[in-house]
Amino acid sequence: MNPPKSPLRRIAAIAAGALIGLVGVGALAAPASAHHPEPSGTYCLAADGLTTVTWKVGNSENITAEVTALTSTVPNEFRDGNLAVGATLPKKGDGFLTATQTHRFTERKPKIELTVEARWVRPNRIVTEHRTVAAKPAGTCAAQPTTPPASPTPTATPTVSASPTPSVPASPSPSATTVSPTPTQSPSETPTAPSVPVEPVGTVESTCDKLTFTVENPADGETVTLTLTPNKGEVKTLTVKPGETGSVSFPATEGLTVTPAADGLDDTEPIAWEKPAECDGQGGGLPLTGANTTMIAGGAVVLLAAGAGLFVMARRRRLRFTV
Incomplete structure (x- = not known):
């Protein structure tokens, strides 16, 4: 004779089934809210006061996206990179879009921020999302290497026969000349990024x-x-x-x-x-x-x-x- 089944086993089976269903639903629903660009930025300050900002934008998804809008608080244009409106944002793990901006700020704590908007197209939805990031300070900019001008080749000096030199009494030792040291230029203060509200x-x-x-x-x-x-x-x-x-x-x-x-x-x-x-x-x-x-x-x-x-x-x- 088979013993009666425990009601706890039935409850456990129902709970396990519900848990599996919820896990499946979460796996299906999670990608809908995950789409977003992943911008980041750093900036450095040169001795002459020029600030250089480097931006980098990644992708949160496994499909490419299109950059639909870019807004920067740095007034000068993007250069030295491929970050631009209309550019294709590589899928996650396939690289980044990058660019730099330079500017001489007059304020002590300038606002250095970038807002990136991107658009993803999937069969069942169209997702447009943007993110804003504040650049982080990276200290003093590295000095650009300079190439010294080539010195001209010296011309040959004709040989002159030595004539007898009359003896000259030794002159007193010259007094030491004091040279004033050149004052070193104190580095400009690196602007700090404001807290993002x-x-x-x-x-x-x-x-x-x-x-x-x-x-x-x-x-x-x-x-x-x-x-x-x-x-x-x-x-x-x-x-x-x-x-x-x-x-x-x-x-x-x-x-x-x-x-x-x-x-x-x-x-x-x-x-x-x-x-x-x-x-x-x-x-x-x-x-x-x-x-x-x-x-x-x-x-x-x-x-x-x-x-x-x-x-x-x-x-x-x-x-x-x-x-």
């Missing part, structure tokens, strides 16, 4: 049926009030207190654009809803009916039973609002 992070997510704006406000930040004006529909206001996260959504329709506005927000360009490639005509159109709807509903039940919250995490297009 803590900023809220805004995410714009385009899915097949809606355009969602999310603001994550750090605990030590200030209250953020964001006004979102669509070209179709009603204006919405999003207020997020420090340490909180808030979001609003607009129904996805062809041609939808939403203009963000907030105190201190520099980029107020309209943001357009972008239709992912795998929507198959769903976004902005009529809802699916019939057998396809039944299959989709059945699949949704299976995902819910496995503990999947995939729709919360997937298909993100991230954007940072500087407020």
Whole structure:
């Protein structure tokens, strides 16, 4: 006779199945929010006061991206490298984009920062994300080697026969000449990078049926009030207190654009809803009916039973609002 099965075994099996499902969901959803450029920078100061900044930008993903925007607080242009708007950002592990900038700052603590925006295209989503980095001091710039001018070849001096020299009494020893030492130039003070203010992070997510704006406000930040004006529909206001996260959504329709506005927000360009490639005509159109709807509903039940919250995490297009 078989002994009755322990209820603990059944509970353990259910828990293990749920854990496997959650791990799988996390593995699928994680790449959606990971896309971002990885900029870094250093700067050095020469004896003549010229500051040289070296920038380097990497990629967080295993696919290439396109650099869509570059903003530097150093006024001079990028040179000596391949970092530029429109450049292809190599995939992770395949190298970096680099460039240098030079400038003579008049302020004691100049702001040396770089903002890089890049765009990744995947079959089910289009991700645009930017990052801002402050360059770190790297001491005094190495002196550039100089090549001394070539000395001319001396001409041969004709030989002159020596004539008898009359004896001359020895002259007294000359007095020692005192030479004043040349004062050494004290090195210029290296400007220190200012601390980067803590900023809220805004995410714009385009899915097949809606355009969602999310603001994550750090605990030590200030209250953020964001006004979102669509070209179709009603204006919405999003207020997020420090340490909180808030979001609003607009129904996805062809041609939808939403203009963000907030105190201190520099980029107020309209943001357009972008239709992912795998929507198959769903976004902005009529809802699916019939057998396809039944299959989709059945699949949704299976995902819910496995503990999947995939729709919360997937298909993100991230954007940072500087407020």
